[in-house]
Amino acid sequence: MFENLSTKLDRAFKTLKGQGSITDVNVASTVKEIRRALIDADVNYKVAKQVTDKIKEEALGQDVLISVSPGQLFIKIVSDELTKLMGGSAEPLSTEGSPAIILISGLQGSGKTTFSGKLASLIKKQGKDVLLTACDIYRPAAIDQLKVLGEQVGVDVYAEPENKNAVEIANNALDYAKKNGKKVVIVDTAGRLAVDEQMMDEIAALKKSLNPTETLFVVDSMTGQDAVNTAKAFNDRLDFNGVVLTKLDGDTRGGAALSIRTVVEKPIKFISYGEKMEALDVFHPDRMAQRILGMGDVVSLVERAQQAFDEEEAMRINKKIRKNQFNFEDFLSQLQQIKKMGNIKDLIGMLPGMGKMVKDLDIDDNAFKPIEAIIKSMTPQERKNPELLDGSRRRRIAQGSGTTIQDVNKLLKQFNDMRKLMKTMNKFQGGRRGMPTMN
Numbered sequence: 001m002f003e004n005l006s007t008k009l010d011r012a013f014k015t016l017k018g019q020g021s022i023t024d025v026n027v028a029s030t031v032k033e034i035r036r037a038l039i040d041a042d043v044n045y046k047v048a049k050q051v052t053d054k055i056k057e058e059a060l061g062q063d064v065l066i067s068v069s070p071g072q073l074f075i076k077i078v079s080d081e082l083t084k085l086m087g088g089s090a091e092p093l094s095t096e097g098s099p100a101i102i103l104i105s106g107l108q109g110s111g112k113t114t115f116s117g118k119l120a121s122l123i124k125k126q127g128k129d130v131l132l133t134a135c136d137i138y139r140p141a142a143i144d145q146l147k148v149l150g151e152q153v154g155v156d157v158y159a160e161p162e163n164k165n166a167v168e169i170a171n172n173a174l175d176y177a178k179k180n181g182k183k184v185v186i187v188d189t190a191g192r193l194a195v196d197e198q199m200m201d202e203i204a205a206l207k208k209s210l211n212p213t214e215t216l217f218v219v220d221s222m223t224g225q226d227a228v229n230t231a232k233a234f235n236d237r238l239d240f241n242g243v244v245l246t247k248l249d250g251d252t253r254g255g256a257a258l259s260i261r262t263v264v265e266k267p268i269k270f271i272s273y274g275e276k277m278e279a280l281d282v283f284h285p286d287r288m289a290q291r292i293l294g295m296g297d298v299v300s301l302v303e304r305a306q307q308a309f310d311e312e313e314a315m316r317i318n319k320k321i322r323k324n325q326f327n328f329e330d331f332l333s334q335l336q337q338i339k340k341m342g343n344i345k346d347l348i349g350m351l352p353g354m355g356k357m358v359k360d361l362d363i364d365d366n367a368f369k370p371i372e373a374i375i376k377s378m379t380p381q382e383r384k385n386p387e388l389l390d391g392s393r394r395r396r397i398a399q400g401s402g403t404t405i406q407d408v409n410k411l412l413k414q415f416n417d418m419r420k421l422m423k424t425m426n427k428f429q430g431g432r433r434g435m436p437t438m439n
């Protein structure tokens with residue numbers, strides 16, 4: 001996410017790092033580089049100028065503390081200004097109402113339907129009964145897509161494939177929700193490839209009739225400056241409450257994230273970073289600023305882990321580790337939970353200072369593929385009792401998984417080392433528990 005911008009900002013700070021104090025001259029040159037980096041990242045020119053003027057003013061107004069170097073102080077100022085630029089603090093989504101109605105707007109292909117599924121899953125995890133409503137009356141495939149997502153996240157989907165009146169469908173969905181005790185209704189709507197009057201009329205009519213709790217505008221962050229222009233067009237007509245930025249996992253330059261708030265004066269509420277249903281975060285401007293400046297985002301990383309890991313499963317595996325019974329079935333289950341947290345490179349990039357280091361590395365979701373293929377080529381019996389894996393079984397597994405016998409041996413060795421370590425840890429903990437205390 002935003003690696004190019006991060007690299008350029010880092011370069012801008014370098015000029016200051018070796019210097020003893022902040023002066024008019026070094027501030028001016030650093031600020032100029034920051035402005036160029038922002039414009040290269042597709043940040044609207046006016047916004048880039050506004051924020052860098054503010055950074056300059058702040059930097060020159062500071063008495064440099066003895067304990068803080070000019071470089072660090074400057075990074076802090078930039079971080080604070082980027083945070084403000086993106087809205088200051090997180091703006092929560094309201095799900096109050098009986099039921100709460102969340103209307104989803106945006107162009108076709110921006111990621112509305114995918115986001116609707118993700119949001120439904122998130123709200124469901126918070127313990128509220130959700131209904132998804134398919135109001136795309138032009139593309140039957142969109143209705144099917146929502147049904148598939150609904151099934152995947154375990155949420156009901158309301159649709160009337162024959163009805164061509166979106167307002168009627170949405171109101172019928174509302175009646176259905178009230179009768180069936182649903183607390184939140186998410187309405188996915190039709191988009192077009194570009195802004196057009198008919199689409200705007202339709203979504204405006206839906207908004208007028210439903211009086212939604214929240215109207216969200218979904219936009220593809222990879223469309224750069226266009227994202228901001230589209231946001232403006234939708235906001236002029238719809239006066240939405242919040243923005244959802246999608247496809248931040250792609251090759252986005254970051255401009256949309258940095259300019260939208262200032263241009264439309266509406267908060268970014270969510271960021272979507274992948275096609276998996278878990279790839280959605282509440283947007284926190286401060287955490288995003290820190291990520292852009294290469295300082296990582298450990299808080300979000302921990303939150304993702306908490307969401308992805310199934311507590312019961314974790315307890316079950318913990319018990320098996322304690323009893324020295326950890327096997328390949330458990331290993332596979334752990335791998336699958338880690339994968340749910342998102343793209344591996346993105347995860348590593350959330351650790352402080354690591355974004356830069358993994359920027360050019362070729363790590364992707366396929367990193368686990370050979371390991372999974374090897375485990376899946378084992379019989380259930382072998383997964384539970386890795387001791388069974390003699391030479392001929394290993395050869396069969398290598399063939400079955402499209403790997404080599406060396407790969408299989410390597411995985412088995414790593415797995416055995418891991419089990420040995422677990423055993424040692426168990427002994428140590430068991431020993432400590434058994435030790436008499438002296439008090």
Ligand code: GDP
Pocket residue numbers: 106107108109110111112113114115145191246247248249250272273274275
């Ligand atoms: P809609 O036409 O606005 O409903 O858009 P869709 O939800 O159908 O999304 C369009 C395409 O973008 C689909 O192929 C999605 O899988 C993909 N997509 C949606 N959100 C994301 C995201 O955050 N990251 C990536 N990489 N792809 C996404």
